[in-house]
Amino acid sequence: METGLILVTGVLYAAAIYSLLRRSLVRLALGLVLLGHATNLTLFVANGVSRALPPLLPEDGTPLAGPLSDPLPQAFILTAIVINFGMLALLLGVVHRTEREVGRDDIEALRTEDPSHESPET
Amino acid sequence: MNTLLILPLLIPALAAALGLLLPRRVWPRRALALVATSALTAGAAWLLWEVWHGGVLVLRVGGWEAPVGITLAADLLGALMVLLTGVMGVAGVVYGAGTLEPRLEAGAFHPLLLVMLTGVCGGFLTADLFNLFVWFEVMLVASFVLLTLEAGRARLEACLKYMMLSLLGSALFLTALALLYAVGGSLNMADLARRLPGTSQPALATAAAMLLIVVFGLKAATFPFFFWLPASYHTPPVVVTTLFSALLTKVGVYALFRTFTLLFTGDPGLTHRVLLWMALLSMVTGVLGAVAQYDFRRLLSFHIISQIGYLLVGLALFSRVALAASIAYWVHYVFAKSALFFVTGATERVTGTQDLARMGGLARSHPVLAGLFLVPALSLAGVPPLSGFFAKMALLRAALREEAWWVAGVGAAVGLLTLFSMMKVWREAFWKQPPHEARGSTGPAALLGPCVVLALLMVALGLGARPLYLLADAAAAQLLEPSAYIHAVLGGDT
Numbered sequence: 138m139e140t141g142l143i144l145v146t147g148v149l150y151a152a153a154i155y156s157l158l159r160r161s162l163v164r165l166a167l168g169l170v171l172l173g174h175a176t177n178l179t180l181f182v183a184n185g186v187s188r189a190l191p192p193l194l195p196e197d198g199t200p201l202a203g204p205l206s207d208p209l210p211q212a213f214i215l216t217a218i219v220i221n222f223g224m225l226a227l228l229l230g231v232v233h234r235t236e237r238e239v240g241r242d243d244i245e246a247l248r249t250e251d252p253s254h255e256s257p258e259t
Numbered sequence: 260m261n262t263l264l265i266l267p268l269l270i271p272a273l274a275a276a277l278g279l280l281l282p283r284r285v286w287p288r289r290a291l292a293l294v295a296t297s298a299l300t301a302g303a304a305w306l307l308w309e310v311w312h313g314g315v316l317v318l319r320v321g322g323w324e325a326p327v328g329i330t331l332a333a334d335l336l337g338a339l340m341v342l343l344t345g346v347m348g349v350a351g352v353v354y355g356a357g358t359l360e361p362r363l364e365a366g367a368f369h370p371l372l373l374v375m376l377t378g379v380c381g382g383f384l385t386a387d388l389f390n391l392f393v394w395f396e397v398m399l400v401a402s403f404v405l406l407t408l409e410a411g412r413a414r415l416e417a418c419l420k421y422m423m424l425s426l427l428g429s430a431l432f433l434t435a436l437a438l439l440y441a442v443g444g445s446l447n448m449a450d451l452a453r454r455l456p457g458t459s460q461p462a463l464a465t466a467a468a469m470l471l472i473v474v475f476g477l478k479a480a481t482f483p484f485f486f487w488l489p490a491s492y493h494t495p496p497v498v499v500t501t502l503f504s505a506l507l508t509k510v511g512v513y514a515l516f517r518t519f520t521l522l523f524t525g526d527p528g529l530t531h532r533v534l535l536w537m538a539l540l541s542m543v544t545g546v547l548g549a550v551a552q553y554d555f556r557r558l559l560s561f562h563i564i565s566q567i568g569y570l571l572v573g574l575a576l577f578s579r580v581a582l583a584a585s586i587a588y589w590v591h592y593v594f595a596k597s598a599l600f601f602v603t604g605a606t607e608r609v610t611g612t613q614d615l616a617r618m619g620g621l622a623r624s625h626p627v628l629a630g631l632f633l634v635p636a637l638s639l640a641g642v643p644p645l646s647g648f649f650a651k652m653a654l655l656r657a658a659l660r661e662e663a664w665w666v667a668g669v670g671a672a673v674g675l676l677t678l679f680s681m682m683k684v685w686r687e688a689f690w691k692q693p694p695h696e697a698r699g700s701t702g703p704a705a706l707l708g709p710c711v712v713l714a715l716l717m718v719a720l721g722l723g724a725r726p727l728y729l730l731a732d733a734a735a736a737q738l739l740e741p742s743a744y745i746h747a748v749l750g751g752d753t
Contacts, residue, residue, distance in 0.1 A: 162419070165423065169423070169426045169427070169430075172426075172427070172430045173426075173430060175430075176430045176433045176434050176437070177433070179433075179434055179437050180433060180434075180436070180437035180440075183437040183438060183440070183441040184437065184440055184441050185441075209440070209446075210437075210440065213389055213433075213436070213440075213446075216389070216393065217392075217433055220393070220396045220429075223400065224396070224400070224426060224429075227400060227403060227404070227422075228422060228426070231403070231407055231415065231418060231419060231422065232419075234407070234410070234415060235415045235416075235419060238411075238412050238415055239412065239415075
């Protein structure tokens with residue numbers, strides 16, 4: 138189980154970095170998404186994967202026996218996924234705007250001569 | 260009085276929500292933002308007063324006990340930073356009223372600004388590293404949208420760089436938290452501070468510390484991680500740049516102060532030495548970058564990096580005198596740098612350009628503006644009797660007391676270069692013959708008003724420096740003696 142997760146994490150990191158190094162804006166966004174997932178899995182693996190009981194008390198209140206799984210890493214990951222998702226939506230919006238403005242899905246096309254420098258001629 | 264702690268989060272968050280419900284007109288939204296930021300300032304001042312008299316304040320949100328639930332805590336440093344946030348919020352709204360296009364002000368600008376303030380205050384007040392991550396994201400989302408509002412091509416480029424770097428930083432932050440949780444079994448800072456010294460894996464804890472240096476260094480734009488800042492900070496409206504420089508990078512510095520006085524004090528020979536080098540190199544590269552620039556706002560953006568170096572020197576030296584000097588410098592710096600950025604808005608309105616080579620003669624045509632530039636510029640360079648002189652002197656004395664004479668030497672040299680670059684701006688923009696006639700006026704009082712207030716504050720902090728230093732000293736003492744903080748956060752069972 139852990140070995141599988143570790144492999145998946147590695148593949149995700151590799152794919153993320155590969156995408157981040159491309160020139161395409163969309164791939165850049167994709168790379169960040171993959172990086173987010175890779176990080177979430179790291180958080181999960183680093184804190185122990187187990188088949189322990191969920192830490193929930195039964196309704197009659199009998200105390201739980203045996204090892205319990207730690208719910209906090211999962212809560213962290215859940216929060217991180219939500220945040221990641223929101224960021225992705227925003228990033229895709231900006232990428233879309235940029236592509237419409239520039240006309241090409243290429244980072245190089247963004248390299249402007251900084252038109253903010255030029256003042257209107259008087 | 261512990262419920263006071265929720266005010267700095269509740270006021271801007273509620274006002275942001277309310278602001279979106281108001282009609283899309285300038286006046287109602289502007290008035291609401293002004294009321295909300297003023298209320299935030301008042302609440303923060305009250306909070307600081309209570310912390311000053313009663314020690315660390317803690318609020319357990321929802322009544323959950325400390326290591327498990329969400330906890331807010333304010334010590335003197337946190338409360339002081341929230342107060343600064345409130346003051347800068349008011350200044351930003353007033354300045355925005357004088358400079359922004361009505362379309363922006365009637366639109367999403369004010370609600371976004373308030374969301375950003377919520378995130379910043381949350382970062383200052385949280386007692387939990389994971390919540391710090393969440394507040395970082397709140398702040399970042401708002402800043403991304405502020406940066407892209409009405410963006411043209413250049414600004415989109417800047418924003419993409421900033422977004423990519425920030426999101427990369429967030430991923431690294433989460434990785435560091437994964438390591439820390441694996442080592443310490445908690446992300447509550449007070450709880451971690453108690454558990455880390457006895458950990459069986461000190462190397463992993465140090466690895467997490469290094470990752471956090473990278474993450475917070477990226478947010479604070481320190482030496483190896485600063486490149487995104489001058490690439491993006493000169494593009495948005497002046498008021499947005501000002502608030503970013505006054506607040507966003509400072510949350511990174513604050514996070515470094517918090518984690519490296521509370522959590523990672525076990526191996527200062529390594530961690531604080533790394534911080535010292537980062538600080539020194541930031542000071543030098545920042546000021547050298549500034550000396551080379553001819554674009555007014557880019558020049559100031561490079562100065563941000565240099566000044567953040569000064570702030571970190573105090574943390575890296577890690578003595579009470581040095582920390583106190585850093586905190587005092589912090590307050591002075593936020594005022595001085597914001598005033599300078601505000602002035603660039605006025606000069607741009609008068610001359611129609613940010614390029615120093617195209618300006619000139621403003622000292623004769625706009626003497627008031629020249630005076631308003633000179634006060635923060637000299638203060639930033641450390642000329643007496645302005646606030647910067649005492650702040651800088653305190654830092655140098657702290658370095659000498661630690662017998663780090665070369666740190667003091669670098670600090671003094673960088674101070675001279677700062678003065679040199681400010682004199683360059685003075686010569687180019689205000690003194691030399693203008694290449695063509697300056698046109699236009701400096702605009703409404705809302706534009707110069709915040710500059711005047713900030714300049715007066717700098718003179719006041721220079722002539723009456725004592726209260727600020729007493730406060731900074733007490734805050735530094737709290738940082739170096741974290742048992743009170745830990746005890747307050749965790750409750751009685753420590």
